[in-house]
Amino acid sequence: MDADDDDITDELLADAAKLTGLGLELLGLDPHPDDMTPEQRLQFDPEDLEEMAAVPPEERQKAAHQTRLLAGLLWNSSSVLIDQLFRDLKTLDTLDGPTPSGIAGTSVLSSLPPQFASEYDSRFTQKFLVVAADVTASLVRGWIAPGCLAAELVVRCLLDQAEITEEIYGLDLPVDWRAQVEEVLLEDAESAPLYGDSHDTAAHGASAGLGVRHWFEPFGAGDAVPPYACSQVS
Numbered sequence: 001m002d003a004d005d006d007d008i009t010d011e012l013l014a015d016a017a018k019l020t021g022l023g024l025e026l027l028g029l030d031p032h033p034d035d036m037t038p039e040q041r042l043q044f045d046p047e048d049l050e051e052m053a054a055v056p057p058e059e060r061q062k063a064a065h066q067t068r069l070l071a072g073l074l075w076n077s078s079s080v081l082i083d084q085l086f087r088d089l090k091t092l093d094t095l096d097g098p099t100p101s102g103i104a105g106t107s108v109l110s111s112l113p114p115q116f117a118s119e120y121d122s123r124f125t126q127k128f129l130v131v132a133a134d135v136t137a138s139l140v141r142g143w144i145a146p147g148c149l150a151a152e153l154v155v156r157c158l159l160d161q162a163e164i165t166e167e168i169y170g171l172d173l174p175v176d177w178r179a180q181v182e183e184v185l186l187e188d189a190e191s192a193p194l195y196g197d198s199h200d201t202a203a204h205g206a207s208a209g210l211g212v213r214h215w216f217e218p219f220g221a222g223d224a225v226p227p228y229a230c231s232q233v234s
Contacts, residue, residue: 008169012072019071021139028180029067030055066174073171074181077162078136081154084108084161085129092122111157113194119212127216127229128154134226145187147223149215152191155182190219 025031030052041049055063084107095102103109103117109128112120128150135154138144146152159178166173174180182189194210216229 008165009069009171012069012076012171013065015072015075016068019075019139021141021143022071022074022184024064024067024071026143026184027067027070028174028177029063063174066172066177069171070173070177070181073162073165073173074139074158077158077165078139080165081108081158081161082129082132082136085125085132089122089125089129092120092125097121108157108161111160112153116194116212124212127231130226130228131216132157134229143185144224146185146189147218148225148229149191149194149210149217150229151225152186152189153194153215155185156191 044052088106088109091102091106092098098118098120100114100117103112103114103120106120109117109120109125131148131150132154135146135151136158146155159181163178165171190210216225218225218230
């Protein structure tokens with residue numbers, strides 16, 4: 001790493017403490033059995049506890065460092081995501097209307113399912129931004145599973161941004177960190193079918209209740225979506 005890389009690593013490690021809505025264990029860090037409560041130890045088989053206790057101190061230290069770095073990266077990326085959505089709104093103001101080529105030049109909207117690009121107008125982006133602010137706030141106040149398709153897509157965009165930062169700085173993150181985070185944040189996700197390779201996916205999505213107009217509808221009675229995002233007022 002050069003000096004700039006060292007600076008971003010130190011910054012992300014400091015940011016890790018701000019990600020209060022997700023514990024390091026949820027991000028893949030196995031605690032030492034001695035640090036568990038009796039109730040926590042009951043969740044593991046004796047063989048697993050022995051294996052966890054046998055991890056060499058240097059390996060445990062490295063794993064803790066990598067997981068803290070990941071936590072800081074998620075916190076940092078959540079801020080970048082919101083900032084880039086505001087930039088996308090400004091970009092839309094320069095376009096005659098949302099088109100695939102125009103959306104391809106945006107920062108966040110370009111990460112959404114491309115077959116729906118013509119529907120990513122300013123109103124959509126404002127609603128998506130509000131949902132993004134709500135989702136990223138959960139990383140601090142306590143994680144709540146996405147309550148609508150738009151919220152799931154926010155998580156995917158967040159992880160896309162995290163991957164970009166990882167690649168730019170060559171961060172030393174846990175192996176398969178994205179799969180680990182998706183397992184936690186996108187359990188039982190319903191948005192995967194939206195990422196198809198053809199326009200047929202858009203037609204199928206609309207017929208299956210996955211069209212853009214359904215993205216801001218709560219999954220169920222217990223799922224909350226910000227009022228602005230639910231509003232149909234133009």
